[in-house]
Amino acid sequence: xxxxxxxxxxxxxxxxxxxxxxxxxxxxxxxxxxxxxxxxxxxxxxxxxxxxxxxxxxxxxxxxxxxxxxxxxxxxxxxxxxxxxxxxxxxxxxxxxxxxxxxxxxxxxxxxxxxxxxxxxxxxxxxxxxxxxxxxxxxxxxxxxxxxxxxxxxxxxxxxxxxxxxxxxxxxxxxxxxxxxxxxxxxxxxxxxxxxxxxxxxxxx
Numbered sequence: 001x002x003x004x005x006x007x008x009x010x011x012x013x014x015x016x017x018x019x020x021x022x023x024x025x026x027x028x029x030x031x032x033x034x035x036x037x038x039x040x041x042x043x044x045x046x047x048x049x050x051x052x053x054x055x056x057x058x059x060x061x062x063x064x065x066x067x068x069x070x071x072x073x074x075x076x077x078x079x080x081x082x083x084x085x086x087x088x089x090x091x092x093x094x095x096x097x098x099x100x101x102x103x104x105x106x107x108x109x110x111x112x113x114x115x116x117x118x119x120x121x122x123x124x125x126x127x128x129x130x131x132x133x134x135x136x137x138x139x140x141x142x143x144x145x146x147x148x149x150x151x152x153x154x155x156x157x158x159x160x161x162x163x164x165x166x167x168x169x170x171x172x173x174x175x176x177x178x179x180x181x182x183x184x185x186x187x188x189x190x191x192x193x194x195x196x197x198x199x200x201x202x203x204x205x
Contacts, residue, residue, distance in 0.1 A: 007136075026187065028040040030168065035107065036110040041159075043114025051119070052149030055132050056149065073122055078195040079195065080120050088184050
């Protein structure tokens with residue numbers, strides 16, 4: 001029971017802590033609507049499963065103990081955040097859409113932004129890896145380990161779906177879209193800042 005509580009507490013704290021996933025979900029939700037926001041949340045949860053999978057098969061430990069591999073993954077993730085952040089920041093055209101329906105981003109595109117933001121984030125990798133190495137023991141059944149991974153994924157899905165629902169609410173979205181020039185620069189700056197900070201952090205995990 002203690003192991004379960006530890007995993008739950010660590011996961012909840014990690015999920016609600018603002019970061020790249022949070023910024024990307026807000027971006028999709030207020031600009032492109034509820035569907036784009038919730039699909040980003042689904043993509044984020046799938047990204048978590050990627051980290052869980054390679055951690056369980058031992059690849060995660062290999063990556064964290066191989067500075068070059070870790071650095072490559074870190075820089076790719078940082079570059080993606082900077083790229084999306086820059087595109088958001090320099091956007092000049094206002095998004096004009098019918099608020100009664102989602103438009104402007106394909107379902108695959110929305111899913112992809114959430115997935116890549118999480119799957120390329122070494123901070124999520126370290127969260128999953130540290131949870132498994134510090135909390136899960138060698139005696140923990142594989143089924144239980146899978147359960148922990150699914151809980152991490154579902155927790156991300158639930159939280160970021162709530163974020164998407166909130167920021168895609170029509171009344172709030174109307175107000176946000178009126179200020180989208182400023183918001184694009186704020187969100188773009190946050191994403192670029194997160195990418196730069198990620199790139200400049202020490203390569204050793």
